[in-house]
Amino acid sequence: MDLHFDLVDESWLPCVRDDGTPVELGLYDTLAQAHTLRELYGETPLGTAALHRLLLAILHRNFGPQSRKAWSQLWRQGRWDEAALRDYFDEWRPRFDLFNDDHPFYQSPDPPGDPKPLNRLFLPLAYNSTLFEHQLADGSLSIPAAQAARWLVTMQASGIGTGPPFNPYPAGPLTNTMLVMPQGRTLYETLAFNLVEYHDDKPIPALREDKPIWEYDENPFPPDPKTFYLPGYLGYLTWQSRTIRLLPEREGGEIWMRECYISQGARWERTIEDPMKTYSMARTKGVGMIPLRLRKDKALWRNAHALFQFNDQNIRPPLTFSRLAEHVDHGDLDPSLTYSYVALGLCNDNARLDFFRHECMPLPLAYLTDETLDEKLRDALKVAEDVGTALYRAGWELAQWIVSPADKKKARKDDTKPVFAQLRVERLYWSRLEVPFQCFLRDLPRDRQAALDDWIETLQRTARNAFNEAAEGVGDPLRGLKAVTLARGTLEYLMARAIEQD
Numbered sequence: 001m002d003l004h005f006d007l008v009d010e011s012w013l014p015c016v017r018d019d020g021t022p023v024e025l026g027l028y029d030t031l032a033q034a035h036t037l038r039e040l041y042g043e044t045p046l047g048t049a050a051l052h053r054l055l056l057a058i059l060h061r062n063f064g065p066q067s068r069k070a071w072s073q074l075w076r077q078g079r080w081d082e083a084a085l086r087d088y089f090d091e092w093r094p095r096f097d098l099f100n101d102d103h104p105f106y107q108s109p110d111p112p113g114d115p116k117p118l119n120r121l122f123l124p125l126a127y128n129s130t131l132f133e134h135q136l137a138d139g140s141l142s143i144p145a146a147q148a149a150r151w152l153v154t155m156q157a158s159g160i161g162t163g164p165p166f167n168p169y170p171a172g173p174l175t176n177t178m179l180v181m182p183q184g185r186t187l188y189e190t191l192a193f194n195l196v197e198y199h200d201d202k203p204i205p206a207l208r209e210d211k212p213i214w215e216y217d218e219n220p221f222p223p224d225p226k227t228f229y230l231p232g233y234l235g236y237l238t239w240q241s242r243t244i245r246l247l248p249e250r251e252g253g254e255i256w257m258r259e260c261y262i263s264q265g266a267r268w269e270r271t272i273e274d275p276m277k278t279y280s281m282a283r284t285k286g287v288g289m290i291p292l293r294l295r296k297d298k299a300l301w302r303n304a305h306a307l308f309q310f311n312d313q314n315i316r317p318p319l320t321f322s323r324l325a326e327h328v329d330h331g332d333l334d335p336s337l338t339y340s341y342v343a344l345g346l347c348n349d350n351a352r353l354d355f356f357r358h359e360c361m362p363l364p365l366a367y368l369t370d371e372t373l374d375e376k377l378r379d380a381l382k383v384a385e386d387v388g389t390a391l392y393r394a395g396w397e398l399a400q401w402i403v404s405p406a407d408k409k410k411a412r413k414d415d416t417k418p419v420f421a422q423l424r425v426e427r428l429y430w431s432r433l434e435v436p437f438q439c440f441l442r443d444l445p446r447d448r449q450a451a452l453d454d455w456i457e458t459l460q461r462t463a464r465n466a467f468n469e470a471a472e473g474v475g476d477p478l479r480g481l482k483a484v485t486l487a488r489g490t491l492e493y494l495m496a497r498a499i500e501q502d
Contacts, residue, residue, distance in 0.1 A: 003099045003248045003250060003255055004097050004098075004099055004100075005097065005098040005099055005145040005146075005149065005248075005255060006026070006093065006096060006097055006098075007026060007027055007096040007097070007098060007105060007149060008026050008027050008028050008089045008093055008096050009026040009027075009028060009029075010026050010145075010146070011023075011024040011025055011026060011146065012024060012025075012026065012145070012146035012149045012150065013025050013026065013027070013030045013040060013051060013150075014040070014041055014042070014150075015030060015037045015038075015039065015040050015041075015187065016037065016038040016039050016041070017036065017037060017038065018036055018037070018038055018186070020038070024146065027055075027058070027089065027096065028085060028086065028089050030055065030187070031055060031058065031059070031080050031085055031191075032079075032080065032082045032085060034079070034080060034186065034187040034188035034191060035078055035079040035080075035186050035187075035188040036186070037186060037187040037188075038185075038186060038187065039183075039187055039190070040052060040055070040187055040190075042150060042154060043150065044154070044356055045344035045345065045346070045356050045357060045358035046154055046157070046158040046174050046344065046345075046346050046356070047150055047153075047154040048342075048344060048358070049157070049158075049174055049179050049181070049276075049344045050153045050154045050156070050157035050158060050174065051150065051153060051154075052181060052190070052191070052194065053157060053237045053238075054153055054237070054238065055191060056191060056194055056195065056237060057212045057234050057237040057238050058085075058088070058212070059080065059191060059195060060195065060198045060233065060234060060237075061088070061211065061212060061234060062081075062084050062085065062088050063080070063081070063084070063195075064197075064198050064199060065195060065197065065198065066197065066198065066199040067197060068197065068323075068326055068327065068330060068332075071192070071195060071197070071323075071327065071332070072327070072330070072332045074192060074195070075192055075327075075332060075333075078188065079188060080188065092214060092215065095214040095215070096214065098145060098148070098149055098152075098246065098248075099246070099248055099255075103214065103217075104245065104246070105149075105152075105214060106152050106153060106156050106213070106214070106238075106240065106244070107152070107244050107245050107246060108219065108243045108244065108245055108261075109245070110245075111243045111244065111245045111261035111262070111263055112243070112261075112263050113261055113262075113263050114261075115247055115259040115260065115261055116259060116260065116261070116262060117141065117258060117259055118141045118142075118143065118257060118258060118259065118260065119141040141258065142256045142257065142258045143256065143257055144254055144255065144256055144257075145248065145254070145255040145256070145257070148246055148248075148257040152244065152246065155172075155241070155242055155244065156172065156238075156239065156240050156241055156242060156244070156265070157172045157173060157174045157239065157241070158172040158173075158174035158175050158241075158346060159171065159172040159175065159241040159242050159265065170241055170264065170265060170266065170267040170268075171241065172239065172241035173236065173239055173241075173268060173272075173274060174345070174346065175346055176293055176294075176345075176346070177274075177277055177291045177292070177293055177294075177345055178277065178278065178291070178292050178293060178294050178300060178343055178344075178345040178357075179274075179276045179277060179343070179344045179345055180276055180277070180278060180307065180318045180320070180321070180341055180342070180343050180344075181193075181194055181276060181320070181341060181342050181344070182194060182320055182321065182324060182339060182340075182341045182363060183339060183340045183341055183342055183360070183363075184339055185339070189339075193320065193324060193339070194275075194276065194320050196275045196319050196320060196323050197323065198233060201232075202233075203233055203273075203275050203319055204230075204231070204232055204233040204236055204272055204273070205230065205232070206230075206231065206232025206233070206235070207230055207231075207232075208220065208232075209232075210231070210232025210233060210234050210235060211232075211234055211235070212234045212235070212237070212238040213235065213238040213239075213240055214238070219240070219266075220235070221235070221240070221266035222266065223243055223263070223264045223265050223266050224266070224267075225264070225267075227266075227267065228267045228268065228269045228270070229266055229267065229268055229269060230268075230269040230271075230272065231268065233275075236268060236272060236274075239266070239268055240265045240266060241265040241266070242262055242263070242264070242265040243261070243262065243263045243264060243265050244260055244261065244262050245260060245261040246260045247259045247260055247261070273289070273316075273319075274291065275318060275319035275320050276318050276319075276320055277291040277292070277318060278291065278292045278303075278306050278307060278315070278316065278317055278318055279291055279292070279315070279316040280292055280306065280314060280315050280316070281313070281314040281315075289316055292306065293345075294345045294346075294357050298430075299359065299430060299434060300343040300345075300357060300359045300361075301359060301361055301434055301437050301438075302381060302384070302385070302430075304361060304377065304381065304437075304441070305374060305377045305378040305381055307321055307341075307367075308321070308367045308368065308373075308374040308377065309374060309378075310322060310325065310371075311371065321368065324365070324368055325368035325369055328365050328368050328369050329369055333365055334365070335365045335366050335368070335369060335370075336365070336366070337364075337365050338362055338363065338364040338365070338442060339362075339363045339365065340360055340361060340362055340363050341360070341361055341363045342358065342359065342360050342361075343357065343358075343359045343361070344356075344357060344358050344359075345357050359434075361438060361441065362438055362441045362442045364441065364442060364444075364445050366445040367445070370445070373444060373445060373448075376444060376448055376452065377441070377444065379452075380440065380444075380452060380455050383455070383456060383459060383498065383499060384433065384437075384455075384459055386498035386499075386501070387429075387459045387460065387463050387495055387498055387499070388426065388429055388430065388463075389494075389498070390463065390491060390494035390495045390497075390498050391425050391426070391429050391463045391466060391467060391491060391495075392425065392426060393490065393491075393494055394425075394467060394487045394488070394490045394491035394494065395420060395423050395425035395426070395467065395470060395487070396416065396420055397486065397487045397490050398420075398423065398467075398470070398471065398474070398483055398484065398487035399411075399416045399417075399419040399420035399423060400416050401482065401483030401486060401487060402419050402474060402483050403415045403416050403419055405482065405483065408486075422473065423470040423473065424470060425466050425467060425470045426466075428465070428466035428469055428470065429462055429463055429466040432462050432465075432466075433458070433459070433462060436455070436458045436462075437455075440454070440455045440458075456499055460495060460499070463491065463495060464491070467487075467488060467491055471484040471487075471488070
């Protein structure tokens with residue numbers, strides 16, 4: 001059966017036009033119309049990240065940029081060169097065919113093993129699995145070619161790593177980490193913001209000619225459990241963490257997938273520093289810089305200051321932010337403007353998907369070049385943490401008094417812990433601060449003192465409200481009143497100390 005799905009012109013990339021209309025486009029139209037599109041998105045945060053990185057690999061291959069001046073010229077053009085893109089896609093069009101016999105896109109023509117039904121694979125990487133709950137149990141999951149293409153790109157970039165006693169699957173570059181992408185007002189601006197200086201060994205050293213995976217006649221990185229490869233940047237952006245071959249079927253005039261071959265892919269060298277990741281010094285001596293990871297109990301905005309600490313030896317902001325700072329310094333971008341950034345990521349535990357994250361925050365360009373702003377931002381986040389600690393201690397004391405009304409010191413930790421968990425004081429506090437923090441982030445460059453004053457007032461009010469809501473659940477009116485009164489006094493005392501010290 002001779003089946004084809006040309007990713008250059010077929011509709012498979014979900015985009016949003018300027019007027020908010022959703023549309024699916026092929027690779028060429030997405031890039032050629034990028035200046036008229038608001039955004040590109042995937043079914044999950046990692047899908048969004050993987051699709052952007054695919055487009056970035058194409059743009060780097062065609063446009064560099066080899067220097068800041070080259071980037072500035074691209075920025076002033078305001079759109080991608082359609083003729084250059086068309087020439088490139090015409091040259092490599094067979095390699096963008098999802099079902100090409102010799103070079104199926106992002107796949108291997110001769111994978112090992114036996115076919116597996118799609119429901120047995122890591123579908124949560126590409127889809128909200130609840131959509132397929134009725135299909136996952138009986139193995140009847142079937143998806144059309146456009147969805148299969150998105151799933152394929154996502155899987156290759158973010159396959160979940162496993163080890164003994166599981167099959168030794170390597171992790172994809174987007175797994176168990178936090179990816180940060182500056183965003184513009186259009187897809188063109190977003191892609192331009194994430195184009196870093198690219199030539200020779202920048203931003204990643206290459207041991208051979210660097211090019212995207214589809215341009216190789218043979219896989220330059222064969223799967224080997226003992227080998228860790230050091231590709232160039234384009235090889236890294238198009239990394240193949242799995243050996244996959246989709247098995248298409250024609251049904252009712254459309255192409256569908258129910259099965260595919262899938263096995264171990266190649267391992268990339270962990271010393272590679274991703275331009276979209278934030279790195280911090282590991283606590284273990286001699287380990288060096290490691291990428292920041294997601295934490296289920298801590299929202300990403302609480303580490304926002306790390307994105308702007310360009311002179312801290314223990315923090316390395318994303319290279320994309322460093323390059324934006326250079327463009328602001330040289331007048332390519334207006335420092336008074338505010339854009340945004342998204343932080344995306346996935347965490348897994350024992351070869352199972354744990355959780356996704358996708359958060360959007362303001363990005364006033366003034367933070368990129370004004371160190372004093374970053375200092376104020378860091379101080380503001382420290383106050384938030386210190387007030388949160390005060391609330392934690394007050395909540396713990398409240399739980400102790402509930403367990404042991406006569407003397408809180410006699411409350412056993414094992415008895416106190418479940419009571420404290422039921423109070424949910426930390427969740428009530430932190431979950432209500434993200435939106436106020438976004439406002440603070442925007443306001444700080446305009447009026448620093450007023451923004452800080454409003455932020456501190458917001459922290460105090462939020463902590464008090466969180467404590468009061470938790471206290472409403474205390475049962476016994478007499479004993480509960482004593483517990484609440486004493487613990488509230490602790491909150492006010494510790495909160496005042498935290499604000500005074502900061």
